[in-house]
Amino acid sequence: MLLTTTINGRKKELLIRDNDYLLDVLRKEGYLSVKRGCDTGACGLCTILLNGSPILSCSTLAARAQGKEIFTIENFPTEAKKFASFMANEGAEQCGFCSPGFTLTVIAMSKELENPTDNEIMHYLNGNLCRCSGYMSQLRAIKNFLEAIKNEGC
Structure with a gap:
């Protein structure tokens, strides 16, 4: 085919x-x-x-x-690098194995959801497993990343 x-x-x-x-x-x-x-x-x-x-x-x-x-x-080198810096700033460092899929999910969320609640973020991330960092530090990084791109008009 x-x-x-x-x-x-x-x-x-x-x-x-x-x-x-x-x-x-x-x-x-x-x-x-x-x-x-x-x-x-x-x-x-x-x-x-x-x-x-x-x-x-x-x-x-x-x-x-x-x-x-x-x-x-x-396809998203700029967004991925920016998101990685937010993750590091919140102590949500990862080994990198799950990072590509996790980051793509966050990028998609940033385009789909406007001002998501913590529960909406966690629901959107359902199925993205990470064994290196705690989900609370990831949640803080995601919220800060979403706020930053909203303020930049991206």
């Missing part, structure tokens, strides 16, 4: 099998920030944006991306 999609702004035509998962297709194409974790859609390591919304690529057939736009963390 020929998959026609756009990855990080570049149109791609990829030969895939009907049962290929998006995670495997992306990694084969060199997008190594998309990571394999649980293979059950529970950890968030494989998160990508599909037409702007976070999805779990380990449980999404590649064929579902036909004609759609895929974004990985490589």
Whole structure:
């Protein structure tokens, strides 16, 4: 099957099998920030944006991306660097393994939710597991990041 999609702004035509998962297709194409974790859609390591919304690529057939736009963390270097600084400032340092999926989810949230409550943020992050830092420091970093980009008009 020929998959026609756009990855990080570049149109791609990829030969895939009907049962290929998006995670495997992306990694084969060199997008190594998309990571394999649980293979059950529970950890968030494989998160990508599909037409702007976070999805779990380990449980999404590649064929579902036909004609759609895929974004990985490589498409957001400025936002990722900025968010990382907010995480570090709040003591929410991470080993980096879950960072790409976690950061993509926060970027998507920043475009979708306006002035989210703590509960809305936690709900949006459901399924992003981190074993390196406490979620309270992450929550503070996210709130500060969202406030900063709102004030900058981004």
